[in-house]
Amino acid sequence: MNTLELKPGAIVIYLAEKYMVQRVIDLKVVLLRHLEKSAVYIRAEINHLEVLKSESRDYFEAVENISDERWEAAQKRYNIIEPIINTSTNRSSLVKHIAATHSIHPATLYRWLNQFEQIGTISALAPKRKHGGKGISRLSLGQDIILNSFLEEMYLTRKRFSIKKAYLEIAAACKSQSLEVPHINTFRKRLSSISEEEVTKKRYGKKLASEKFSPIGGSVPGADYPLSIIQIDHTKVDLELVDETSRKPMGRPWITVALDVYSRMIVGIYLSYDPPGTIGVGMCLYNAILSKEIYLNKLEVEGEWPYWGIMKRIHVDNAKEFHGKTLAKACNEYNIKLEWRPVKQPNFGGHIERLMGTCMNNVHDLPGTTFSNPAEKSNYDSVTNAIFSIKEFEKWLVYYIVNIYHKTLHKGISTTPLAKFKEGILGTDVKPGVGLPPKVFNERKLKLDFLPTSERTIQRYGIKIDHITYYSDILRNRIHATEATGTRTRIKKKFIVKRDPRDISLIYFYDPNLHEYFEIPYRNIAHPAITIWEYREAVKRLEAEGRKHIDEDAIFFAYEALREIELSSKSKTTRAKRIKKESKAVLSIERSSNRAAQSSEIADTDEKPLSSIFDDKEIKPFDDI
Numbered sequence: 001m002n003t004l005e006l007k008p009g010a011i012v013i014y015l016a017e018k019y020m021v022q023r024v025i026d027l028k029v030v031l032l033r034h035l036e037k038s039a040v041y042i043r044a045e046i047n048h049l050e051v052l053k054s055e056s057r058d059y060f061e062a063v064e065n066i067s068d069e070r071w072e073a074a075q076k077r078y079n080i081i082e083p084i085i086n087t088s089t090n091r092s093s094l095v096k097h098i099a100a101t102h103s104i105h106p107a108t109l110y111r112w113l114n115q116f117e118q119i120g121t122i123s124a125l126a127p128k129r130k131h132g133g134k135g136i137s138r139l140s141l142g143q144d145i146i147l148n149s150f151l152e153e154m155y156l157t158r159k160r161f162s163i164k165k166a167y168l169e170i171a172a173a174c175k176s177q178s179l180e181v182p183h184i185n186t187f188r189k190r191l192s193s194i195s196e197e198e199v200t201k202k203r204y205g206k207k208l209a210s211e212k213f214s215p216i217g218g219s220v221p222g223a224d225y226p227l228s229i230i231q232i233d234h235t236k237v238d239l240e241l242v243d244e245t246s247r248k249p250m251g252r253p254w255i256t257v258a259l260d261v262y263s264r265m266i267v268g269i270y271l272s273y274d275p276p277g278t279i280g281v282g283m284c285l286y287n288a289i290l291s292k293e294i295y296l297n298k299l300e301v302e303g304e305w306p307y308w309g310i311m312k313r314i315h316v317d318n319a320k321e322f323h324g325k326t327l328a329k330a331c332n333e334y335n336i337k338l339e340w341r342p343v344k345q346p347n348f349g350g351h352i353e354r355l356m357g358t359c360m361n362n363v364h365d366l367p368g369t370t371f372s373n374p375a376e377k378s379n380y381d382s383v384t385n386a387i388f389s390i391k392e393f394e395k396w397l398v399y400y401i402v403n404i405y406h407k408t409l410h411k412g413i414s415t416t417p418l419a420k421f422k423e424g425i426l427g428t429d430v431k432p433g434v435g436l437p438p439k440v441f442n443e444r445k446l447k448l449d450f451l452p453t454s455e456r457t458i459q460r461y462g463i464k465i466d467h468i469t470y471y472s473d474i475l476r477n478r479i480h481a482t483e484a485t486g487t488r489t490r491i492k493k494k495f496i497v498k499r500d501p502r503d504i505s506l507i508y509f510y511d512p513n514l515h516e517y518f519e520i521p522y523r524n525i526a527h528p529a530i531t532i533w534e535y536r537e538a539v540k541r542l543e544a545e546g547r548k549h550i551d552e553d554a555i556f557f558a559y560e561a562l563r564e565i566e567l568s569s570k571s572k573t574t575r576a577k578r579i580k581k582e583s584k585a586v587l588s589i590e591r592s593s594n595r596a597a598q599s600s601e602i603a604d605t606d607e608k609p610l611s612s613i614f615d616d617k618e619i620k621p622f623d624d625i
Helices: 068-085 091-102 106-119 141-155 163-176 184-192 196-204 206-213 278-289 293-299 325-333 346-363 390-403 417-426 443-450 473-478 532-544 552-603 610-614
Strands: 011-014 017-024 029-034 041-045 229-236 249-251 254-260 266-272 313-316 337-340 454-456 463-465 468-470 495-500 503-511 516-521
Touching: 017 041, 068 091, 068 106, 068 325, 091 106, 141 163, 141 184, 163 184, 196 206, 229 278, 229 346, 254 278, 254 346, 266 278, 266 390, 278 325, 278 443, 293 390, 325 337, 325 443, 346 390, 454 463, 463 495, 463 503, 468 503, 468 552, 473 503, 473 516, 532 552
Parallel strands: 229 313, 313 337
Antiparallel strands: 011 017, 017 029, 029 041, 229 254, 254 266, 454 495, 463 468, 495 503, 503 516
């Protein structure tokens, strides 16, 4: 079980005891009833609830390890059982009806339901691998080629042939090649996998498709409640940053932002010195889906950011980082529809782009800003005036999001983003809310699903990535493993590995037999934990020194040298500031002494101080009247 349903009737664990959710009070608190002591009711914070653990071990198959055919089968199974998942009453009669409709035995549907409800992700429904025998697809290669070609050349054209006409041509082509004619339902199923928008575009033209499916007047169809549609985009921040220790210039960071279209709330961010890529998108979505309490505490930011949960759809532009297989399968795993912005249709991304402009306008008030154009910058030295490290800027940005942006009136929705979000979740007097979204509890799986994948062979020394070696005894039985090709040719087997750029002291190795990720540390555990950006800085230093051979020891030696320089620089800066402060104190004392001496000299002259003029005469109120 990877998620917790926060709706009436859900069973949860609170203080190690079982309770049933009775009512959602607000975004932070629910009313619970004790399962055994039915008279006991209690208000509980959502953050203190735990998911009811399954007795069986969580099945954790890497999404990259599942073939496209198995993904397609898992998606079809989910589409069949989805009406049953969302229904709590008359479930048995619904199961019988759906089983009869799809010619599936009810026991099979119950098995699929159990698999999905135990794990909570689409991959739980993927068929187990079959070695030999009949595969998932019943079509031969020849049948498949004919089906696809007639689909493209007859049905998806401006000639607009009917399904029956296209199928008759498919049947004739199969017979001419002595192939078995596939059933017409097979053709219909293949057609149903293509979006309605794509079919309209191919059969009636782009103009009609645009009129039918494009948003009108800047609105986004379907963004009717929180988490219905999320827009993601990134930009380079108009701010120069410094290193956290040495305070040396580090350049401008990139920010990836996820925005909830319905409420205009910012749901996730990711800051990095790397240009936009799959890591930034994945980490932004990871941040968006999870609860924000731990994140806020880590940054020491006071405020509420009550946004979590798996979104229904994600709108992105057509950049290459949004077209990767890892992102596509990770979204599919959590039943998230990934949709690309149509070319020359800027209104699809208008909300997120306006948000980026709003954020950058506020950044222009910070020391170190580069402004948005040279005219504004003029002679301002952004690098010299830079004061924020990336962590400090992240803290400033999150505080701005939580305590200013979310609580400021938004003209587009006529209220604040936070108020609009609460309205969508909890409802109003005239419109019911959609309720709290399920909370994802398997954070480790979520992060690993969205991290980009690489493949490596396992050598005697372990696994090497970017000159750094990783090893654990879990790898011992995999050393020099080869693929089973059925021939004498031996091909070394590659295994899935993942790495978090914020800490490359370990990698995540996926064991395809145990269906589990294992953490593999540095082979030399004496090396310190570093980020990928610190690693690159060390390599850059070695290359500047003219080193032709770069190895692991040289990298960490260069890293330590950089840290020593930074610490020394910081120490000198601190000492300089202390000396300057002490000098100011000494100068202040000297000036005070000089003023005292000058006062003494004035007292010795014929000109008496003003106070002495009145020493000889008693002054009474209104004495001169």
